[in-house]
Amino acid sequence: MISPQLLSLVASILSLATVIQAQSFQRLGTCPTFGCVFPPDQTDFLAGQYFDIRLEVHAPVNGSEATGNPVPNTNFTFTIARQGGSPQGAASYFKVAEPALERWNFTWYEDFFARDAKTPSLVNVASKIYRRVALYQPGEYTATLTYNNGQKTTASCMTTNMITAARLIAHQMVNGRYQSKLQMDQFPVLGHQMTHSIDSFITDSANSATALYSGHKSTVNALGVYRDSSPNPFDDPRFESIAEIFHRITKGGVGIVSTAFIADATPAAFTAHTADRGQYGHVVDTFLNGLTNYTWTNWTGPDVLFGGGAEQFNPGKASYKGQDYYKLFQGKGYNVVQNNTALGATPNNAKTLGIFSTSNLPVWLDRNVYKQNLNKKNSPDGSGRNATDVPGLKEMTLKAIDILTTRHRNEGWFLMSEAASIDKQMHTLDYDRALGDLLELDDTVKATMAKLKQLGNDKETLVLVTADHGHGFDVAGSVDTKYLNAQNTDRQKRNAIGTYRESGLSQYVIPGSPQDTSSLQYSQDAAFPANWDPRYTLFSGVAAFPDHRENYQVHKSGPRVPTVNTSAAEDNYVANYKDAVTGFLVNGTLPVNNAQGVHSLTDVPVFAQGPCQEMFGGVYNNIDIFFNMAACLGLSRSSRK
Secondary structure, three states, X not given: OOOOOEEEEEEEEOOOOXXXXXXXXXXXXXXXXXXXXXXXXXXXXXXXXXXXEEEEEEEEOOOOOOOOOOOOOOOOEEEEEXXXXXXXXXXXXXXXXXXXXXXXXXXXXXXXXXXXXXXXXXXEEEEEEEEEEOOOOOEEEEEEEEEOOOEEEEEEXXXXXXXXXXXXXXXXXXXXXXXXXXXXXXXXXXXXXXXXXXXXXXXXXXXXXXXXXXXXXXOOOOEOEOOOOOOOOOOOXXXXXXXXXXXXXXXXXXXEEEEEEOOOHHHHOOOOOEOOOOOHHHHHHHHHHOOOOOOOOOOOXXXXXXXXXXXXXXXXXXXXXXXXXXXXXXXXXXXXXXXXXXXXXXXXXXXXXXXXXXXXXXXXXXXXXXXXHHOOOOOOOOOOOOOOOOOOHXXXXXXXXXXXXXXOOOOOEEEEEEOOHHHHHHHOOOHHHHHHHHHHHHHHHHHHHHHHHHHOOOOOOOEEEOOOOEOOOEEEEEEEHHHHHHOOOHHHHHHHEEOHHHHOOOOOOOOOOOOOOOOOOOOOOOOOOOOOOOOEEEEEEOOOOOOEEEOOOOOOOOOOOOEXXXXXXXXXXXXXXXXXXXXXXXXXOOOOOOOOOOOEOOOEEEEEEOOXXXXXXEEEEOHHHHHHHHXXXXXXXXXXX
């Protein structure tokens, strides 16, 4: 049964027996044959959601797939048929002009042996792309690419462990019972989303954010597109994000808030359409202007854009075409603020751009506990001074709600607020800073629910708390850091770890409690530990990591740098001795060219409260979050009007 809001694309592939589906390397993700259709097999669309269709015919020149004919067939045809109907040429079906033929070539490695030998395989390509089309009638559609004298590609259209650790260090347990809970623990609905990408089972932030906010799985590094084989990072087949659809249909408000540099993958997924998430200048330009290289959804900019990344806004090498984006945003009616004081004072009735530092915003632990680490010469005005008056996630989110509510009380609004450095600090194995930002997120959720209730919108607002992937993090016991530091060898230091009964209880002190680890007092409204450096800390870690040293203590002098590169010619990372002088060496599990930890396959929790909350229980795919949000907002359309 297909939902009335969905259109389903299901493909069956007829392929040559000689075609090989590679594992570590792939000729082109989702295209095991020589005829490629993007969007690929098993794709769902929201009725009325705009998207592009890319067709490719491949002709391998060498390697195991070579057929002896290096010239791709250019006389391919492409038809569309709704279930029960007759196939119709795509140009006629969508009432668009037949697109021009394109040609290019690309290379790829078939396996690690080919990579090491530097013997790539060459593929010639013939291609067409149908731009900005849509399907409006729900049901199943069959799309057929016919090429190479009758070959066909036929398509028919249709982390919880970190939360546990945060709860442990911020909330007291008495005789096995927590005396208070995280705010997200109190949400009435809990679900879990699967995060794998379209052509690999481990995702990155770009394609996982794309899945959440567009309903389409993509490829690592891709934002709002299906990656084709073209060398141009801006011509890949696109699809609308929920922000673009919501803005187009309802004229409601859109807010984008992040503690990362604002051109990072998650905020970028709302407006950018590129195969390369590293096109940061392009991302910032799409926030303001939408897409300008092709006809696309009319986008007039978000009502709220808050985060870091001033280097993409100050005129210079890092900004798009060297332009001053502060002035460009001001020219389109935006108020521009660069510190927390100005953020609080700016009026709520105008669009607002808030950029508060270069790069990522400082994490909660350094803003609130180890403030000496704020001397980073990261002022958003480009002066080289320190950014000291920096808002946190809570301040930015509450201001965003005020602006969106003031400007769009009748039309409604959509807000994404990201605690980005949970992920960033997990990559560098800095678990204390990651957990600090996770607790800041929970504090923001708590303040958000109170704000919505104050505004009288709490019964009308769906609030979702989730992530786009996990890191394989967990806690397995405690560490007596005093004992660890007193030992002289790595093997002796490991004896400081207590497991099972010897793990004991959490020794982190809650704000308002006496700094006495022998007599802890906890507040019912506690959100953060007061003592981030107790004697007994968490024995915690991730499943995949580079060589590093570990002492299980907070890094008071700043974020961790677990590795150093020993080779100027090629990446070769080893443990950074200075990162944990009193610790012991932990041999890595990742390839030696990895400087940081990586994402994992773990399912990610989804906490839901408000209208349609029941749609988010159970276990489901990450793309289902988009379709459920779109259904709740009533965004599907059955005609072009």
